[in-house]
Amino acid sequence: MCELLAMSANTPTDLCFSFTGLTRRGGATGPHRDGWGVAFYEGKGVRVFLESGASASSRIAEVVQTHPIKSEVAVCHIRQANVGEVCLANTHPFVRELWGQYWTFAHNGQLQGFRPSPGFYQPVGDTDSEALFCDLLNRIRSDSDPGISRQALTDRLVTYATEYAHRGVFNLLLSNGDWLFTFCTTRMASITRRAPFGPARLKDADVTVDFESETTPNDIVSVIVTEPLTTDEQWDIYAPGEWRLWFKGEVVQSGCESVPARSHPHPSV
Amino acid sequence: MCELLAMSANTPTDLCFSFTGLTRRGGATGPHRDGWGVAFYEGKGVRVFLESGASASSRIAEVVQTHPIKSEVAVCHIRQANVGEVCLANTHPFVRELWGQYWTFAHNGQLQGFRPSPGFYQPVGDTDSEALFCDLLNRIRSDSDPGISRQALTDRLVTYATEYAHRGVFNLLLSNGDWLFTFCTTRMASITRRAPFGPARLKDADVTVDFESETTPNDIVSVIVTEPLTTDEQWDIYAPGEWRLWFKGEVVQSGCESVPARSHPHPSV
Numbered sequence: 001m002c003e004l005l006a007m008s009a010n011t012p013t014d015l016c017f018s019f020t021g022l023t024r025r026g027g028a029t030g031p032h033r034d035g036w037g038v039a040f041y042e043g044k045g046v047r048v049f050l051e052s053g054a055s056a057s058s059r060i061a062e063v064v065q066t067h068p069i070k071s072e073v074a075v076c077h078i079r080q081a082n083v084g085e086v087c088l089a090n091t092h093p094f095v096r097e098l099w100g101q102y103w104t105f106a107h108n109g110q111l112q113g114f115r116p117s118p119g120f121y122q123p124v125g126d127t128d129s130e131a132l133f134c135d136l137l138n139r140i141r142s143d144s145d146p147g148i149s150r151q152a153l154t155d156r157l158v159t160y161a162t163e164y165a166h167r168g169v170f171n172l173l174l175s176n177g178d179w180l181f182t183f184c185t186t187r188m189a190s191i192t193r194r195a196p197f198g199p200a201r202l203k204d205a206d207v208t209v210d211f212e213s214e215t216t217p218n219d220i221v222s223v224i225v226t227e228p229l230t231t232d233e234q235w236d237i238y239a240p241g242e243w244r245l246w247f248k249g250e251v252v253q254s255g256c257e258s259v260p261a262r263s264h265p266h267p268s269v
Numbered sequence: 270m271c272e273l274l275a276m277s278a279n280t281p282t283d284l285c286f287s288f289t290g291l292t293r294r295g296g297a298t299g300p301h302r303d304g305w306g307v308a309f310y311e312g313k314g315v316r317v318f319l320e321s322g323a324s325a326s327s328r329i330a331e332v333v334q335t336h337p338i339k340s341e342v343a344v345c346h347i348r349q350a351n352v353g354e355v356c357l358a359n360t361h362p363f364v365r366e367l368w369g370q371y372w373t374f375a376h377n378g379q380l381q382g383f384r385p386s387p388g389f390y391q392p393v394g395d396t397d398s399e400a401l402f403c404d405l406l407n408r409i410r411s412d413s414d415p416g417i418s419r420q421a422l423t424d425r426l427v428t429y430a431t432e433y434a435h436r437g438v439f440n441l442l443l444s445n446g447d448w449l450f451t452f453c454t455t456r457m458a459s460i461t462r463r464a465p466f467g468p469a470r471l472k473d474a475d476v477t478v479d480f481e482s483e484t485t486p487n488d489i490v491s492v493i494v495t496e497p498l499t500t501d502e503q504w505d506i507y508a509p510g511e512w513r514l515w516f517k518g519e520v521v522q523s524g525c526e527s528v529p530a531r532s533h534p535h536p537s538v
Contacts, residue, residue: 042357044357045357059332060332090314100391100393
């Protein structure tokens with residue numbers, strides 16, 4: 001299994017604090033040592049750091065922890081392999097261009113033996129996750145056009161995600177750099193930080209931050225994760241089937257679908 | 270204008286030495302301070318480091334210089350902007366998935382006002398280079414199928430590239446992670462290193478390497494650049510219109526097309 005992390009903010013914000021906590025779970029405080037990746041949107045562009053090894057001991061992850069990269073949307077994943085070998089092609093997040101936008105996808109869960117409907121987008125690696133991403137994009141491309149409203153597109157994303165959730169565990173982060181769509185079948189939590197900002201302490205590393213000194217009163221920054229990253233803040237836990245569309249740090253659409261009850265799979269070895 | 274660098278090798282090889290030389294030209298020994306990027310293939314996967322600032326002063330470029338990432342194919346670009354603002358979305362190399370492979374494109378030159386034929390792939394940024402890449406992929410997708418032989422595909426790439434070269438300066442690096450296609454209209458040079466390996470000294474930094482100590486007798490490693498990177502080796506200069514298809518460090522197809530004579534544009538400010 002894997003862990004997810006995403007950020008949605010109304011001003012370009014770095015992910016150093018949260019990324020430091022998550023990457024510790026990639027081989028130090030957690031078993032997710034089979035790859036890590038993080039996508040940072042900057043305007044319409046996106047840059048992705050990917051590696052097929054453990055984030056906790058990665059020199060490049062260390063640079064990303066300490067070198068502030070400012071984004072309004074970021075998507076991050078640490079992997080413990082179940083389907084697909086440990087290699088770069090199987091490392092999330094995955095990126096494809098659709099309608100002149102880079103779409104980024106990270107998934108936690110398993111839909112064993114999933115095969116995408118034939119279409120334009122094809123997986124490069126052999127994970128069920130990338131196959132799901134291609135299937136999702138192929139369906140969007142055939143069902144929708146670039147002028148579709150955000151609300152109508154979200155309705156379709158909810159329909160597709162609910163279908164996938166009936167076939168297996170499907171915790172999802174999806175973004176086009178503008179909005180961030182999140183869908184939970186087993187585990188997901190979020191926190192929205194806004195003025196008055198306070199301090200926070202990571203669960204996985206001896207690191208504290210005082211957000212007051214790093215923000216302005218207008219900043220709104222939300223973080224969405226598999227498991228809460230801090231010990232002294234109140235995280236908002238998603239229900240199974242719950243989805244939220246984030247835009248500039250806030251939830252702009254949300255709902256809860258009926259999905260089969262599933263236990264969060266134990267980490268495979 | 271910009272400078273290009275690529276590598277094709279028969280064994281996973283790091284690019285540290287050549288990348289160190291090139292990145293110096295991104296704001297120190299050269300004026301290409303408007304972004305840099307490098308794509309490293311690892312198996313079918315690819316990871317791309319991108320930044321919209323000067324490589325010579327980049328902390329991330331410094332890590333890439335000193336942290337050996339082993340690839341059989343790498344594609345690199347440093348940018349001095351002419352068409353399109355300085356931003357991440359306009360930073361080469363560009364990547365798209367076609368037929369379940371990641372295709373990577375870097376371009377040096379200018380085809381002002383180029384508009385791609387409508388098609389599946391759309392540019393995200395506003396450079397002529399990315400528009401060319403999308404046009405090229407749309408044409409491949411409509412003219413060819415995934416089963417096309419490498420030789421037949423190369424013939425088509427040559428046809429497309431020659432057409433583009435009639436419309437402006439078109440120095441090209443293109444790879445699917447397997448082969449590396451290079452096309453020159455104004456400036457390009459290559460070197461193939463194989464046993465017996467010797468030392469080499471960079472032109473742009475006080476750095477010498479002894480390839481003998483870093484290789485095995487079977488290694489074949491070729492580097493393709495806009496301007497030679499070393500002072501004490503014999504580089505093979507491309508003629509205008511010359512193209513070479515590299516595979517595992519060696520040229521497997523090549524030719525020379527008739528293209529309009531063009532001076533290499535002076536760097537724009």
